[in-house]
Amino acid sequence: MMNKIIKYNYILFYWLSLAIILFFVLEIIFPGLVLAYFNVNILVFLWLINLLVFIFKKKN
Amino acid sequence: MKKFKYFLYFFLFLATLLLVGLYIVPGGKITYKQDFSKKYFNILGGRGFFYKMGPVERLIDKNKMIGDPLYFYVRAPRSFSQAIMTIKYRFSSNDLIKTNYTNIETGVLLDKNNWNYNLYPVFNNKLNEIFSTWPLIKNEEVVLAQQNKKFSKLSDFVEHNDFSTSVFYNYNLNYNYILPNYQAKTNETLNISNLQGSYSFYTYIKDENLKVDFSFLNKNNKNNQALSIFVYYQNNLIFDESLKPDIFSLDSPVNFNLNLSNLPEGVYKVEVKASDDFLTPSLISHNSKLVFINRVWFYDLKNGFTLWSNRNNFKIKSFSAQCLNKISINEENFIIDEIYKQFDFSSTIQNDLNKITSKSCGLLIENNALFSLTPESFFNPVLNKLNEDTDLNSIDTIVANYREPLKEGDYYVSEIKMDLSSALRDDSGYRFIISAPFLKNLNPEEYLEIKEIKIEFVGKTLMEKIKEIIKKNDE
Numbered sequence: 142m143m144n145k146i147i148k149y150n151y152i153l154f155y156w157l158s159l160a161i162i163l164f165f166v167l168e169i170i171f172p173g174l175v176l177a178y179f180n181v182n183i184l185v186f187l188w189l190i191n192l193l194v195f196i197f198k199k200k201n
Numbered sequence: 202m203k204k205f206k207y208f209l210y211f212f213l214f215l216a217t218l219l220l221v222g223l224y225i226v227p228g229g230k231i232t233y234k235q236d237f238s239k240k241y242f243n244i245l246g247g248r249g250f251f252y253k254m255g256p257v258e259r260l261i262d263k264n265k266m267i268g269d270p271l272y273f274y275v276r277a278p279r280s281f282s283q284a285i286m287t288i289k290y291r292f293s294s295n296d297l298i299k300t301n302y303t304n305i306e307t308g309v310l311l312d313k314n315n316w317n318y319n320l321y322p323v324f325n326n327k328l329n330e331i332f333s334t335w336p337l338i339k340n341e342e343v344v345l346a347q348q349n350k351k352f353s354k355l356s357d358f359v360e361h362n363d364f365s366t367s368v369f370y371n372y373n374l375n376y377n378y379i380l381p382n383y384q385a386k387t388n389e390t391l392n393i394s395n396l397q398g399s400y401s402f403y404t405y406i407k408d409e410n411l412k413v414d415f416s417f418l419n420k421n422n423k424n425n426q427a428l429s430i431f432v433y434y435q436n437n438l439i440f441d442e443s444l445k446p447d448i449f450s451l452d453s454p455v456n457f458n459l460n461l462s463n464l465p466e467g468v469y470k471v472e473v474k475a476s477d478d479f480l481t482p483s484l485i486s487h488n489s490k491l492v493f494i495n496r497v498w499f500y501d502l503k504n505g506f507t508l509w510s511n512r513n514n515f516k517i518k519s520f521s522a523q524c525l526n527k528i529s530i531n532e533e534n535f536i537i538d539e540i541y542k543q544f545d546f547s548s549t550i551q552n553d554l555n556k557i558t559s560k561s562c563g564l565l566i567e568n569n570a571l572f573s574l575t576p577e578s579f580f581n582p583v584l585n586k587l588n589e590d591t592d593l594n595s596i597d598t599i600v601a602n603y604r605e606p607l608k609e610g611d612y613y614v615s616e617i618k619m620d621l622s623s624a625l626r627d628d629s630g631y632r633f634i635i636s637a638p639f640l641k642n643l644n645p646e647e648y649l650e651i652k653e654i655k656i657e658f659v660g661k662t663l664m665e666k667i668k669e670i671i672k673k674n675d676e
Contacts, residue, residue, distance in 0.1 A: 145202075148202060149202075149205070152202070152205065152206050152209065153209075156206075156209045156210065156213065159210075159213065160213055163213065163217060167217065167220060167221075171220075171221070171224045171278065172628070173276050173278070174220055174221075174223070174224045174278065175220060175247070176247050176248055177247045177248060177249060177250055177276055178220065178223070178246075178247045179245070179246075179247045180243075180244060180245055180246060180247055183244065183245060
């Protein structure tokens, strides 16, 4: 069960990383596009939580 | 596990496609809407398309306007040709619209140098009253209201050519104003000196050339904007010239002689569009009639000035401490004792032609009025416009390009179609204005609550744009 959660966590982490990079690039190419529709802080917040989970897991 | 992974990446791909689509607007139409009465923060939502609503000191509770005017930006990812704005609003109390002349207008910025807005009517209490009591003839968007029905069609009214008891609102009538008994004075000139920034004036010609000798000076060598001169006849542009900034050097004036021949008799509008850094040390008109439209801005005068105007109330501002002085309107004195402050002065005497004199070295004088330097050069070719001074008992016809707002409970809903083809769109998007001059006291008890604004932008579709590019390349 724990392994499954960690695997999902990995998928989510890479997906969130890609989404943040993609939105960053989109924002540079089309200024104002992403930020007008979507609060990117949520993505960054979720990405940070994922990262903390990894760090916590590694420590244990 | 894999399905979940593919689902996430597919979702991201779709989201990217959707966002790019919303940016390009391939269908040519997109609607942005904001409910300004919402007080909670949408944690998932972005920053939206409406922003920088202000100045903040003219707003209470973020959406109640207590001062005039109010500005806001709408982010637009690309250019559009038309905007259909739907605005939902209400007044703090019904007394506000019963006791005042309540005229609300909205518009879009055309020119950042002169802060020139193209305004469209939103609400007018005098017109609402007339529309509910006088018989109306509607011709598309234009309404002809008559106290006593004389005309059955708008075209009949336009052709009869006597507009002395008529009032116009948001309607430009192309008519040929003729000054009775006018004769050209070829050997006389009108000399006007030391004007600053942009200005426009009407002049009248009959069997003579339209001849004005300008001298321009650029007081700021960092100013890289051009100075443009336009001449209009019956709202049609007949001449334009742009003086590029590189021909100007500091302290040496550039002369420009406007000389147009073979023109029919009538009124011509000359417009000088320039930033405030441009000065006109000398303007010599060879035509005897000349009236400035809405504003005159003098600088560096040695002996003050005298002006004549059809109005007796003005907004006056001084930009230099040395020029603080008194000004007299119809022999009533008013003191200008602060720089950059806009003073509203009104004489108790109203003449057909009102005299304004001051020993000041330079002032900006503005109003919805005409100004001449001598009583002889004054003439008024402007049709009567509906304003707070309009006495409904003394007029019999109103022509208005105006749609009455709808009523939804306490709220009014107005739909305004705006032309964006000449509007300015920069990195911030389009800049809009809401003008409500009756809100002049910054009184929190008297406000205009803006509940919701919806803007539908209409422009070229992606296919039309591609076809246009292909066509251009073929040529």
